[in-house]
Structures are given as structure tokens and as C-alpha cells.
Amino acid sequence: MEALRERLIGRALLVVACSVILALAIITYFIFQAGLPIIVRLGLDDFLFNTRWQPAEEGGSFGIGAMVLGSLWVTLGALVVGVPLGLAVAVFSAELAPEWLSTLIRPAIQLLAGIPSVIYGFVGLMVLVPWVRTHLGGPGLSVLTAAIVLGIMILPNIISISEDSLRAVPAAYREGALALGATRWQTIWGVLIPAARSGIGASVILGMGRALGETMAVIMMIGNSLQVPRSLLDPATTVTSNIGLEMAYASGEHREALFATGVVLFAFIMVLNLAANAFSRRRLQA
Amino acid sequence: MTTAPISAPAMERANGNTKLEVCDFSAFYGNEEVLRGINLPVPRNEILAVFGPAGGGKTTLLRSMNRLVDNTRGAHHRGRILLDGKDVFAPDVDVVNLRRRVGMIFALPVPLPMNVYDNIAYGPRMSGGRDRKSLDEAVERSLQRAAMWEEMKDRLEESALHLSGGQQQRLSIARVLAMEPEVILLDEPTAALAPVSTMKIEQMLTDLKRQCTIVIVPHSIQQAARLADHAAFILMGELVEYRPGNELFTAPSDRRTEEYITGRFG
Amino acid sequence: MTAGKTRRAGAQVAERIAFALIWTSALATLAVLAFIVLYILDLGLPHVSWRFLTSAPEEMGREGGILPTIIGTIVLTLGAVAIAAPLGIGAAVFLTEYTWESPVTRAIRFGAEALAGVPSIIFGLFGFIFFVTYLKMGWSILSGSLTLAIMILPTIIRTAEEAIRTVPNPYRDVSFGLGATRWQMVTSVVLPNALPGIITGIILAIGRSVGETAAVIFTAGTALNMPTSLVSPLRTMAVHFYILAIEGISLEKAYATGAILIITTLTVNVLANWLIVRAVRRHRRKS
Structure with a gap:
């Protein structure tokens, strides 16, 4: 029984x-x-x-080239902003910060991760868009604006995993390098970061996935223009923001095409996941 | 109902004076053989001390007797361990019921993070005890038998984590006693305790063998000598010598046993 | 000799520059966090009043309050947690207590990881085509909660699994040794001791649900009415905030809603953090 x-x-x-x-x-x-x-x-x-x-035309024309380009630009831009900044914060928290400060940074980064993406989009729209418009030109709603905010949004992903893998580097590496007369910075740059590269790689890929998949914040900042962007200051649209905007009223072939856009996104994200997985498996084996 | 085939002499002993019998028992973790062909009877109402150098397979032997090894990945065995003549590894054995009959005490006291009462009532509750009055009785009876009712009766609601190490270990014993086990296995129960607590526990064990059969891995040869009715010396997975305690510790027949108990190795 | 000295000096200059940049980055990150929170609170809180919280919106949200969206957020989130928590905890118990590592557990872990990486817009599309259209649930609490439940499932599994793994193994030995069945062992020893960690995971999942927009807007809808049944459509705070902002209905109300939204998610996160810290302390005391 x-x-x-x-x-x-x-x-x-x-x-x-x-x-x-x-x-x-x-x-x-x-x-x-x-x-x-x-x-x-x-x-x-x-x-x-x-x-x-x-989609509105008779017969319709469904090519997502402009959105794919927009997504690529925005994602790359987010990485350019987010990776160096995130890595710097990870190094700071793992290596440089006094104990009390690094115990403060972890929850702060979690808060950053907890802020809803619509809030990011809104602050971007209200603060960064006007700033870009007045200081850099263009309409303000642009690839650049979206990329900067997305770069901040992916910071938590980059920081937490990079920091964990920096902390996981055996102390012997650090002591060995310092004993050979390297400065702390030489140790960090020449020994610790290379030793933690699998974890850092995984964090970058996950951050990339997050940037690529983000929808609402991007809709609010990118201007949603179907033109191929010629410069960073041009408005554009992305794969996700187009789905988010048009799903509400699409029907028939148009809706099908939006799902097809989803298929492309989904497939790409799965490839990224597999890549991140491969990276972290290598980290476990190392 | 059919039972696993049992050799005639084993059956005889089961009916007679042997509570537990280890028959040609080998244990493995993966490919590593940690016990090799052990034969060891445990007489009813006696204390058997299983001693030898660390890593020799003593703990594995104990954990096989109540099948806690089931929870270790890759653990398997050859041979049998008979409890009242019935192989504990037989497919029709209810392992939960087996563990209720064969209690175990570990080297470090492990009070569950709950109060003293709930710790002791844990076993009875697991076997379906709900009635508050009989649980109360079981708790009191077990604490009495573990000689700690007087010190504990006003502290039943206190967290067991607040007790001293010695109290925690005696609580662990009382907790096992609450299940009314037939056999008690103890794996170096006094390893982490002060001499006073050790003496109390040894006294308790000598009293307990009137009701139970006890297998102990002692934490020292002196303790083995003090307690053992029979003693078994296990060296690197093999049983070297098994004899009544007073004989084995005064006149060991094997050179390796003698070297070990006189402190020449291990 | 001189070359060595210059190299040394160069290295020290490089170090000083690098460290300055790193410090700046860290402080800038904290400053951004503080700025976002303070900006929304500063512009939003003046428009928040008791009436705003307890009255229905009028003229699409141009006037009035946000009560239905608060209720909507709570209902949808509770629904999602009610579905995902038992599944997630069950899966974690299975992975940790009921099986060895095997192709099956690897497949389950891979599934959870992959699910965790799926963008919320995909969940929105899926929820729309599957729950709303295929299962004919329409834009409803049910569709929204089910979609959110799948979305937060990986978080709950991962945190529950981590929490369960911190329960000391001797507890399991003792429990089994006292004749507990596996399920009795799980419910009497493992789950009570893993509870703080499990709750932390659930709270994080709540935070994610509260802030979610893309997955909710296509599954629960945007109706501003008070929901009356499981199949009523509704609008959450996050969706309401998004619509107010993007359609330029009322900036004032958008800031106010944003302030409530950020206070909610921050509270949830701080709570989760506090629980983690407490659990870690308890764990240290025990071992």
C-alpha cells in the first residue's frame, strides 16, 4: 500500500x-x-x-530584411555598451571593491534586473530621446537610443555570470601572477579574464539573447520606421517591435507573416541558447 | 508466499541465537569493491563491535544492514544479509519497514531542525502514529530508556539544535528507540563527544542489549574492548578475525589484528 | 635597466587608468539604477493619491485611477504562481530526490534552460495562438495566467532546486533511517528546510509577472473593466502604463502608474533579497 x-x-x-x-x-x-x-x-x-x-497592400509584401537589420544593429549596439560596462562592474565587484561595497552591488544589480522593461523604455523615451535629439541630431527615436538603453538592460545578465566565473578562478592563478611581479591590473587582464572567458562568453551570449528578444522597451524608443537605417541616429524597427506593434490588429496573411517573424526570432534564440550552453559546459569541464 | 532460498545452517541459526547474519557479502561502489566476502553472525541481544582502520568498509557494512546504501549512486552488492533468516535485499522486502526494525545512529549527532518532542516522535509519526496520547507515551518511554527524561521533560518544546553535543547524540538514540527497533546500528556514535557523554552512552548501550541487538563501529579500540560481546576486525574490506570480545582483545589469533590493537599500525 | 624601469612605470600608469575606468563604470551603473528609480518616483509620486489607487479609470485612463489594473495584476500573478509553483517545486523535487543524473534529467534541465531564454514576445505569440485561439479561452485571466506560468516555471525550478540542494544530506539519512518513505522524507525534512529559498524563487517570479508586458498584452488583453470571472479579459498595471505612455493618453497618469509599478517590483525584489540573506545566515549557522 x-x-x-x-x-x-x-x-x-x-x-x-x-x-x-x-x-x-x-x-x-x-x-x-x-x-x-x-x-x-x-x-x-x-x-x-x-x-x-x-502588409496593407493588396496581396501584401512581406520581407523582414529591414527589421532583421534593425535587430542586428540594436543588438550589436547593446553589446558595445553593455559588455565593457558589465565586465568592468563584474571585475570591480569580484576584485576591486571592498567587501561592504560588493555586498551592496549584488542586490543593486538584482534590482536593475527587476525593473520592468516598460519602465526602461519609458525613461529612455522621456530622457534619452530628447537628449539625443538636441545633442546629436536626428529625431531622437533611433537605433542609438534603443541600443544604449538595451545595453543597460542586459547589464545584470553580463555582470552576474561574469562575476561568478571571475570568482571561480582558483586563487592560485591570482597569487601565481602577483608573485611573478605582475601588477594587479596585469593579473586581472592577463590571467583572470582569460581564465574566466567561458563564463564571460556565456554571459555575453545570454545578454545578446535578451537584447534581441526585448520588445516593449524597443517599441518605445526606436521610432518604428520600416526604412533601413542609414545611421545610428535614424529611426528603425526590429523583428520584435514589429510583432509587438502589429499583432494587435493583424489578421490573415499579415498575422501569419508576424508568426513567421516569430519563427525566425525563436530559431535564432535557440541557436544562441545552445551556444551559451556549450560555453558553460566548457566552463564546467575546465 | 515464497521466500528467498536460505541455506540450512543459516535457517538453524536464525531460529536459534542469531539475529542478523552477513553471508558471503561483498559491496561495491561502481567498480570499486569496498567489502569482500564478509561472513559475520550477530548473536541476539549482544553487542557486536566492528572495528578496523578508517576506509575499511565498516560504514558501508552498517549502511547495507538497513539498506541506506540504496541511496548511494552506483552502490551494489553480492551475497546476503539475513535478518531473522530473511535476506534484507530480497525483492519482496519493504525497505521502509526494514528501517523501522533496524535503527541507525550516525557519527555526528543530527538533530532534525525541530523541537525535542518532534524529533523523538518523528519515527512513530512516519509509521502512521497520529494519536497524541500514544505519541506522548512513546516520547516519554524513549527518553526514559535513553536516561534523559529527567533533564528533557521540561525542554520538550525547545529546539533540538540548542542541546549540547552529548545531549543531541543521546536524543538521536532516544529517537531511534521510539521506533522500538530490533537492531540498532551505531557508526562511531561517540566520535564527536566528550568523555562524560561517551560514558553515558556506553552505559546506555549495555542496558539496551536486553531488548535489542546492537552493532557498533566503536571510535576506539578501548571502546570496542569495553562494549563488545563479539568483535570483528575489518581490514581493507576483508574480515580478518571474528571472535568473542574478551578473547579477541586479549589473545588475537591473527598477526594483523594484534598489530592493530597494540597500535602498531592504523 | 632603464627600459625595465620605464616598463614598470608604464604598467603602473596603465593600472591606474584601468582602475579609474572600472570605478567609474561601477559608480555609473549604480547611478543609472538610482536615476531610473528616482526619476519615476519624483515625477510619479506627486500624482499618486488614495483616490488614484482605489478608483476606476475614466476616458481610457486620462482621468481617474488604476484600481482595475491593480486587481488585474494581482489576479493574473496569483494565477500564474498557483499554476507554476506546484509544477516547479515538483520538478525540482524530482530532479534532486527521485532520480540520479541521467539523460532524462539532462533533457529536463535543458528544457528549463531553453524555456528561460525564450523572449517574452514569443510567449505572447504562443499564448495567443494556443490558449486564446486554439483552446478558445479568448483574451482572459486563464490565458494570461497560463502563459505567465510557463514563463516563470524555469525560475521556480532553478531556485527550488538550488534551495533543496542546500539541505544537509545527514537529514535525509536520519529521516530514512527512522523509517520515513521518500515522500515523507521530502515533506517532513527537505521542503521545510528549503522553504526560504523556494519562497525567494516564487517572489522573483512574482516580480517578473508584475512587470511583464509583451506576454500579457496578447493573452489577457487590454480591457479596462474590472474582471469578473476566469475568462474575463483584463489589463495589468504594466500594460496600462505601456498604453498610457505609447499612445500619449496622459503623461501624468503614466508617471503615477510607473511609480506604483516600480514600487511594487522593488518591494518584491527587496523582499526576495532579504529572504536570501536570511536563508544564507541560517544555513551558515547550521553547518
Whole structure:
């Protein structure tokens, strides 16, 4: 009786645990089922590289080239802002900061991660957009603005994982380098950061995934122009922001095309996840 | 109902004076053999001391007797351990019930993070005890038998984490006694305790063997000599010598046993 | 000799510059955090009043308060946690107590990690096509909660698993040794001791749900009415804030809503942090 009940509980827990896999499978299936047909119809390269997106027209034209470019620009920009800054904070917290300050930084970074993305977007819209407009020119709603705010938004991802992997570097490395007469900075730059590179790599990839996937904040700052951006100060649109804006009223082929955009995003994110996974596995083995 | 085949002499002893019998027992973790072909009877109402250098497989032997090894990844075995003539590893054995019959005390006292009462009532509750009155009785009886009722009766609501090390270990024993076990296994129960607490526990064990059969891994040879009715010397996974305690410690027959108990190695 | 000396001096200058940059970065990061919080609070709090919190919006939110969106946020979040917490804790218990590492556990962990990386807009699309359309739940509390539940599941699994792993192994030995079944051991020893960590995870998940917009807007809808049943559509605070801001309905109300939103998420995070610190201290005392 007792043994039977125990076995049932074990089975039930296995089923519960597998719900994660089930959820992932259903998500994948339904996104692809809704979006893949139109990609097949149009051909992947036409869908990806054609920059004409005119859903309102008779027959419609669905090319997400401009959005893909926008996403790439914004994501790269976010990395340019977020990676050096995040790495610097990670080094600061792991190596330079006095104990009390580094115990203060961790929760602060968590708070940064806890702020809703719409708040980031809103502050970007109200503060950074006017600043860019007056000091750098252009409409203010731009690739640059979105990239800077996204760069700040991915800081928590970069900092926490990089810091963990910096702290995980064996003390012997540090002492060895210092004993050989290296300065602290030479030790950090020449020994610690290379030793922690897998973790730092994983953090960059995860940050990239977050920047690429962010929607609401980007909608608020990028200007949502379907033009291919010619400079950082031009407005643009991204894969995600276009879905977020148009889903509300799209129907028929237009909606299908938005799901197809989701398929592209989803596939790309999965590739990034696998890459991050490979990085952190290497970190575990090292 | 069929039972696992049992050799005739084992059955005889089971009916007679042997509570627990280890028969040609080998234990492995993965490919590593930690016990090799152990044969060891444990007479009813006696204390068996299993001693030898660290890492020899004593703890594994104890953890096999109540099948706590089941929870170790890669652990497997060959041979049998008979409790009242029945192999504890037989497929039809209810392992939960086995552990209720064979209690175990660990080297470090492990009070569960709850109060004294709940610690002692833990075992009875796990086997379905709900009735407050019989739980009260079980708690009092167990504390009495562990000779700590007087010091504990006003502290039942206190967290067991606040007790001293010696009290915690005696509490662990009382906790096992609350299940009315037939066999008690103790793995260096006094290793972390002061001499006074050690003496109290040794006294308790000598009293307890009237009701139970006891297998102890002592934390010193002196303790083994003080307690053992029978003693078994285990060296690197092998049983070197098994004899009544008074014989083994005064006139060991094996050179390795003699070297070990006179302190020449280990 | 001189060359060595110059190199040495050069290294020291480089170090000084690098450290100055690092200090600046750290302080700048903290300053950005402080700026965002203070900016919203400074411009929002003056417009927050008791009436704002307890009355319904009028004219699409141009006037009045945000009560239905507060209720909506609470209902949706509680729904998501009620679904995800048992599943997540169950999965964590399975991974830690009921199985050895195997291809199955690796698959489950991979699933959780992959799910954690899925952007919220994808959850929004999925929730829309699956719950809203395919299962015909419409824009509703049900669709929104289920979508959010899947989104926060990985967080709950990961934190619960970490918390369970900090429960000392001797507790398990003792519990088994006293004749507990595995499930009894889990419920009497493992879960009570892992509770602070598990709750921390749930609180973090609540924070994520409260701030979420993209996954909610396409599954729970944007209706400003007070929800009346599980299938009513609703609007959360975050969605309301987004609509006020992007459609330029009322900046004043947007700031005020933003202030409430940020106070809520900050409180939730501080609470979670405090629990972590307490749990760590308790853990240290025990070992």
C-alpha cells in the first residue's frame, strides 16, 4: 500500500518535471505551425532579405530584411555598451571593491534586473530621446537610443555570470601572477579574464539573447520606421517591435507573416541558447 | 508466499541465537569493491563491535544492514544479509519497514531542525502514529530508556539544535528507540563527544542489549574492548578475525589484528 | 635597466587608468539604477493619491485611477504562481530526490534552460495562438495566467532546486533511517528546510509577472473593466502604463502608474533579497 503510493508519487513527479519539455515542445510546434507555411511559400531568403514590408497592400509584401537589420544593429549596439560596462562592474565587484561595497552591488544589480522593461523604455523615451535629439541630431527615436538603453538592460545578465566565473578562478592563478611581479591590473587582464572567458562568453551570449528578444522597451524608443537605417541616429524597427506593434490588429496573411517573424526570432534564440550552453559546459569541464 | 532460498545452517541459526547474519557479502561502489566476502553472525541481544582502520568498509557494512546504501549512486552488492533468516535485499522486502526494525545512529549527532518532542516522535509519526496520547507515551518511554527524561521533560518544546553535543547524540538514540527497533546500528556514535557523554552512552548501550541487538563501529579500540560481546576486525574490506570480545582483545589469533590493537599500525 | 624601469612605470600608469575606468563604470551603473528609480518616483509620486489607487479609470485612463489594473495584476500573478509553483517545486523535487543524473534529467534541465531564454514576445505569440485561439479561452485571466506560468516555471525550478540542494544530506539519512518513505522524507525534512529559498524563487517570479508586458498584452488583453470571472479579459498595471505612455493618453497618469509599478517590483525584489540573506545566515549557522 505504502510502496504503491510511493511509486505513484514518483511517477507523478516525473510527469510534472517533464511538463517543462512538454511546454517547450508545444511552444515550438505552435509557433512553427503558425509561421512556417508563409516562409515556405515566400522562400526563406526572400522573407529574410527582402526589405519591403507592406502588409496593407493588396496581396501584401512581406520581407523582414529591414527589421532583421534593425535587430542586428540594436543588438550589436547593446553589446558595445553593455559588455565593457558589465565586465568592468563584474571585475570591480569580484576584485576591486571592498567587501561592504560588493555586498551592496549584488542586490543593486538584482534590482536593475527587476525593473520592468516598460519602465526602461519609458525613461529612455522621456530622457534619452530628447537628449539625443538636441545633442546629436536626428529625431531622437533611433537605433542609438534603443541600443544604449538595451545595453543597460542586459547589464545584470553580463555582470552576474561574469562575476561568478571571475570568482571561480582558483586563487592560485591570482597569487601565481602577483608573485611573478605582475601588477594587479596585469593579473586581472592577463590571467583572470582569460581564465574566466567561458563564463564571460556565456554571459555575453545570454545578454545578446535578451537584447534581441526585448520588445516593449524597443517599441518605445526606436521610432518604428520600416526604412533601413542609414545611421545610428535614424529611426528603425526590429523583428520584435514589429510583432509587438502589429499583432494587435493583424489578421490573415499579415498575422501569419508576424508568426513567421516569430519563427525566425525563436530559431535564432535557440541557436544562441545552445551556444551559451556549450560555453558553460566548457566552463564546467575546465 | 515464497521466500528467498536460505541455506540450512543459516535457517538453524536464525531460529536459534542469531539475529542478523552477513553471508558471503561483498559491496561495491561502481567498480570499486569496498567489502569482500564478509561472513559475520550477530548473536541476539549482544553487542557486536566492528572495528578496523578508517576506509575499511565498516560504514558501508552498517549502511547495507538497513539498506541506506540504496541511496548511494552506483552502490551494489553480492551475497546476503539475513535478518531473522530473511535476506534484507530480497525483492519482496519493504525497505521502509526494514528501517523501522533496524535503527541507525550516525557519527555526528543530527538533530532534525525541530523541537525535542518532534524529533523523538518523528519515527512513530512516519509509521502512521497520529494519536497524541500514544505519541506522548512513546516520547516519554524513549527518553526514559535513553536516561534523559529527567533533564528533557521540561525542554520538550525547545529546539533540538540548542542541546549540547552529548545531549543531541543521546536524543538521536532516544529517537531511534521510539521506533522500538530490533537492531540498532551505531557508526562511531561517540566520535564527536566528550568523555562524560561517551560514558553515558556506553552505559546506555549495555542496558539496551536486553531488548535489542546492537552493532557498533566503536571510535576506539578501548571502546570496542569495553562494549563488545563479539568483535570483528575489518581490514581493507576483508574480515580478518571474528571472535568473542574478551578473547579477541586479549589473545588475537591473527598477526594483523594484534598489530592493530597494540597500535602498531592504523 | 632603464627600459625595465620605464616598463614598470608604464604598467603602473596603465593600472591606474584601468582602475579609474572600472570605478567609474561601477559608480555609473549604480547611478543609472538610482536615476531610473528616482526619476519615476519624483515625477510619479506627486500624482499618486488614495483616490488614484482605489478608483476606476475614466476616458481610457486620462482621468481617474488604476484600481482595475491593480486587481488585474494581482489576479493574473496569483494565477500564474498557483499554476507554476506546484509544477516547479515538483520538478525540482524530482530532479534532486527521485532520480540520479541521467539523460532524462539532462533533457529536463535543458528544457528549463531553453524555456528561460525564450523572449517574452514569443510567449505572447504562443499564448495567443494556443490558449486564446486554439483552446478558445479568448483574451482572459486563464490565458494570461497560463502563459505567465510557463514563463516563470524555469525560475521556480532553478531556485527550488538550488534551495533543496542546500539541505544537509545527514537529514535525509536520519529521516530514512527512522523509517520515513521518500515522500515523507521530502515533506517532513527537505521542503521545510528549503522553504526560504523556494519562497525567494516564487517572489522573483512574482516580480517578473508584475512587470511583464509583451506576454500579457496578447493573452489577457487590454480591457479596462474590472474582471469578473476566469475568462474575463483584463489589463495589468504594466500594460496600462505601456498604453498610457505609447499612445500619449496622459503623461501624468503614466508617471503615477510607473511609480506604483516600480514600487511594487522593488518591494518584491527587496523582499526576495532579504529572504536570501536570511536563508544564507541560517544555513551558515547550521553547518
